[in-house]
Amino acid sequence: MLTPPPLSLYVHIPWCVRKCPYCDFNSHENKTGGALPFQAYVDALLADLDFDLPLVWGRTVHSVFFGGGTPSLMPPEFIERFLQGASARLRFAPGCEITLETNPGTAEHGRFELYRAAGVNRLSFGIQSFDDGCLQRLGRIHDSAEAEAAVKLAQDAGLDNLNLDLMYALPQQSLAMAERDLERAFALQPAHVSHYQLTLEPNTLFAARPPSGIPDEDNSWDMQEHCQALLSAAGYGQYEVSAYARPGRQCTHNLNYWRYGDYLGIGAGAHGKLTLGAEQAVLRRWKHKHPATFLAHAGSDAALGGDERIPSERRPFEFMLNALRLVEGFSVAEFEARTGLALAAIEAPLQAAYTAGWLDRTGERIRPTELGRRFTNDVVALFLDD
Incomplete structure (x- = not known):
């Protein structure tokens, strides 16, 4: 949830x-x-x-x-x-x-x-x-x-x-x-x-x-x-x-940001990411980039560059794109609360990362290893939804 x-x-x-x-x-x-x-x-x-x-x-x-x-x-x-x-x-x-x-x-x-x-x-x-x-x-x-x-x-x-x-x-x-x-x-x-x-x-x-x-x-x-x-x-x-x-x-x-928290993005070209609890959805919203356009339309739909609800299958990639930048990594509870998914949903890429020596799990916390931090992009790519 x-x-x-x-x-x-x-x-x-x-x-x-x-x-x-x-x-x-x-x-x-x-x-x-x-x-x-x-x-x-x-x-x-x-x-x-x-x-x-x-x-x-x-x-x-x-x-x-x-x-x-x-x-x-x-x-x-x-x-x-x-x-x-x-x-x-x-x-x-x-x-x-x-x-x-x-x-x-x-x-x-x-x-x-x-x-x-x-x-x-x-x-x-x-x-x-x-x-x-x-x-x-x-x-x-x-x-x-x-x-x-x-x-x-x-x-x-x-x-x-x-x-x-x-x-x-x-x-x-x-x-x-x-x-x-x-x-x-x-x-x-x-x-x-x-x-x-x-x-x-x-x-x-x-x-x-x-x-x-x-x-x-x-x-x-x-x-x-x-x-x-x-x-x-x-x-x-x-x-x-x-x-x-x-x-x-x-x-x-x-x-x-790196813990896949929420943020309102205000201003020309600003991006935001919000968890909508009632809808059980993750929303990304961004504003028009050009200052003149933003100034003319701020406060209305016309100022929006776009809205997107992130499908559940893409959330693991987004989460890892941020969390694996951190030395502390993430806890199982954080992953499940921020994505709304059970850890079992990413068991296959996790096992591939453990085998490669890129991630390490101790108890409920999963961290990138020193090798994994060197190859962050490769680790994150494992979680792309094909």
Whole structure:
């Protein structure tokens, strides 16, 4: 039987200063450099939330995540207005984690105090690298000095729950350069580090025109293993494929995704996933991607990009696609509650994974092995419904 899991709220801010050549997210350059319609966009976000509210009556929100785009382009007063409106419509859990993705190139002195006053209690900085050459090749709008200054400004403002995003296997990056990136990150003492490999996603500039000097598979794997050891030695425990945290500082919002939890997706191009207990159904819903279309139709059916009820035979794949990214894996009870299926429904692929040495079961908990974490895509593919 499907049991509604914890609920999160994802809020998409679609604008950025400049589209990065590796980015495949729904982000739109502010090409004119003029004022963005934040007042109207907050109105649209609240209308969008009102439209989705009947799907989550009575449920508590455990985390809020402002993603993008570049959410830190939105001034604090608009973040505050949205949060006030959202908390008037939904019950926020005590100590609700509220994250704002932040581009160091948009940080301004004094603004972090205002974001904190607005209710933001966690920042995720898109650093990517502390090497100025790498940053230029990635098309970032900040340099390493601006990155360090932005993090210190946030800390001075009393925000200590900080994530730093770093990438490795960058164009013309060596193992020593990847190590120096982590050393500079450690010096800033963040609570959390996201460390992930550059990938050439379809429909990006890098996919159409790959940059030179990208490390090959063997060198990329060497970087990953070496950096994992450095992160562990510095006190950052790996709890997901690319996520490392100090004790007690794992990201509540992302953990909910990976545990196949529920989330409302609000804003242009936002995706949501909801468990409908009365219908015993899992619903995926997404909104129109273009900001102008979303602004024109928010709060109505016309703002929907689509709705889909996930058939029961596809739920094991969706569940594993998330849960097998976690070092902790999942419990039998979690699988059955989140998918509405008995574990027996996936006995054959589970046995294949045990035999290959990709998964291990201890009591009621099933975890990916070290080998399984290296071949996550292969493990997950076992659970595809043919």
